[in-house]
Amino acid sequence: MPVGYLQARKGVRLPGPLIPLIVATMVGALPVFQQSTFAAQVGTRTLRLKRIKGLNQAGVNTLVHIGTLVAGVVVDVIPPLWTFNGLNFDFPEADLVEVEVNADLLAYADVAGALTPVYVQVEIEEIG
Secondary structure: OOOOHHHHOOOEEEEOOOEEEOOOOHHHOEEEEOOOEEOOOOEEOEEEEEEEEEEEOOOOOEEEEEEEEEOOEEEEOOOOEEEOOOOEEEEEHHHOOOOEEOOOEEEEEOOOOOOOOEEEEEEEEEEO
């Protein structure tokens, strides 16, 4: 299988923190990975999603959105991920759309609550 253009460029793989999504809808979007900026040394780096893991404790099946902030609105960078109530989820890079972004990554769930969060952790590849 031929390697795509983005796969040909290698970077450093980094895990993000485990984030509990406790407020449903776009209003509750939380940063799941913040872009590295070393302006004085190397400039701003871009990043690629490599893996998304988590646990749905929302009480219902729900969609998890991963996106960036554009003009005050969270815009999905990949299609929403369907997660099942009470089960963990793991989307490796083979299951994800190949995208490279130049902004912080945010996540939110369609259904979530303070006592019924959806936990999300992303792994990215940072390109310098």
